[in-house]
Amino acid sequence: MTVHTPTRRWDPLVKITHWGVAAVVVVNALIVGEGSIAHIYAGYTLAALLALRILWGFIGTYSARFSSFKPSPSRALGHIADIRAGRHEVHKSHNPLGALMAYALWACLAVIIASGIGMAGAPPAVDASISASEFISGEYGEGSEGSEREESQAEELFEEVHEIAVNLLYVLIALHIAGVAFETARSGKRTITAMLPGGK
Amino acid sequence: MTNGAITTTQRGDRRIPVVVAIVVVQAIAAVFFIADAAVDITAGEWGLHILAEVLIALALLAGVALGAWQTRRMFETAHRNEQALQIARGAVAEIMASRFIEWRLTDAETEVALFALKGCETPEIADLRQVAEGTVRAQLTAIYAKAGVSSRHALSSLFLEDLIEVSTDKGIFGKGAPPEGGDAN
Numbered sequence: 354m355t356v357h358t359p360t361r362r363w364d365p366l367v368k369i370t371h372w373g374v375a376a377v378v379v380v381n382a383l384i385v386g387e388g389s390i391a392h393i394y395a396g397y398t399l400a401a402l403l404a405l406r407i408l409w410g411f412i413g414t415y416s417a418r419f420s421s422f423k424p425s426p427s428r429a430l431g432h433i434a435d436i437r438a439g440r441h442e443v444h445k446s447h448n449p450l451g452a453l454m455a456y457a458l459w460a461c462l463a464v465i466i467a468s469g470i471g472m473a474g475a476p477p478a479v480d481a482s483i484s485a486s487e488f489i490s491g492e493y494g495e496g497s498e499g500s501e502r503e504e505s506q507a508e509e510l511f512e513e514v515h516e517i518a519v520n521l522l523y524v525l526i527a528l529h530i531a532g533v534a535f536e537t538a539r540s541g542k543r544t545i546t547a548m549l550p551g552g553k
Numbered sequence: 554m555t556n557g558a559i560t561t562t563q564r565g566d567r568r569i570p571v572v573v574a575i576v577v578v579q580a581i582a583a584v585f586f587i588a589d590a591a592v593d594i595t596a597g598e599w600g601l602h603i604l605a606e607v608l609i610a611l612a613l614l615a616g617v618a619l620g621a622w623q624t625r626r627m628f629e630t631a632h633r634n635e636q637a638l639q640i641a642r643g644a645v646a647e648i649m650a651s652r653f654i655e656w657r658l659t660d661a662e663t664e665v666a667l668f669a670l671k672g673c674e675t676p677e678i679a680d681l682r683q684v685a686e687g688t689v690r691a692q693l694t695a696i697y698a699k700a701g702v703s704s705r706h707a708l709s710s711l712f713l714e715d716l717i718e719v720s721t722d723k724g725i726f727g728k729g730a731p732p733e734g735g736d737a738n
Contacts, residue, residue: 364569364573364624364628365569365570365573365624365628366573366576366577366621366624369570369573369574369577370577373577397581397584397585397588398581398584400584401577401580401581401583401584401585402577402580402581404580404584405576405577405580405617405621408617408618408621409621412618412621412622412625413621413625414625414628414629470588474592475588475589475591475592476585476588476589550570
């Protein structure tokens with residue numbers, strides 16, 4: 354007698370934080386102006402989503418915990434060998450390559466958030482005097498340029514790091530989508546449906 | 554039976570995303586409060602205002618942690634229920650199969666018996682199997698005779714009886730309760 358137990362790979366918290374980060378990144382890239390108040394808020398929202406996901410990595414469900422997908426280059430190489438040989442191993446969490454991608458994305462996001470907060474400071478207060486277009490595209494903090502030289506140097510460094518990390522993030526996202534597309538072609542559409550609402 | 558079971562598990566599942574969504578909103582609020590409090594503290598503006606901010610931030614953080622913990626427990630319970638349901642389904646199927654073999658039902662009778670136990674009416678069974686109602690009625694009579702019962706109701710009771718016996722052994726009527734009642738305290 355075989356009892357078929359469908360393993361649900363991603364829990365709602367993983368899904369919501371995943372799509373939350375994706376939505377913030379896309380909306381920010383397409384609509385929100387660089388250095389606007391909305392941009393700063395987007396950064397803090399990302400910080401919250403990332404922090405929650407990391408907390409979940411310690412106390413979450415089995416497949417969401419870091420201990421289920423430890424970063425391991427040797428296992429990643431083994432996984433590549435599996436792909437070459439056409440072997441299909443079942444992974445209850447991320448596959449070893451996917452795990453590396455997840456850590457890379459999180460590290461990249463952390464650098465972006467940290468450098469962004471380094472530049473912008475606390476989330477600016479929003480009151481009725483700020484119009485919607487100003488909120489979304491107006492440059493925040495342009496007026497306060499009379500700061501000391503040291504601070505502006507630090508800010509330049511943050512800006513540099515921020516830009517490099519953001520470009521790296523876009524590269525990683527492209528690789529992530531390519532990886533998912535490849536895995537879907539290789540192992541079936543469950544790779545994608547596992548991350549969709551209601552999917553298993 | 555199947556429909557009812559699915560809705561029961563789905564009801565448990567549907568609550569989890571709601572709790573998670575609340576946790577996410579709390580987490581975002583907590584981050585904004587912490588950032589605000591941190592800036593105020595570095596600016597050296599100590600006072601009741603900051604104390605309130607820090608308290609709210611801590612309360613939100615505690616809410617996030619508890620919410621996350623609760624989510625995990627709900628998720629695990631839902632998962633366990635699903636597994637229990639699978640096992641129960643398997644057990645019912647197992648009991649049915651062994652009884653059907655014991656009674657020496659033919660293949661056609663086995664199918665009719667399954668439909669009957671699933672609650673299908675005679676015309677429905679005839680429709681599903683594309684045979685005349687009279688045939689189904691005759692097959693049902695044969696099934697009852699082989700099972701030693703006189704009605705469909707008695708037939709399903711046979712299985713229910715087995716399951717209830719098994720259940721009380723495993724203590725479903727009081728998880729964790731001692732097998733012998735009475736002399737507690």
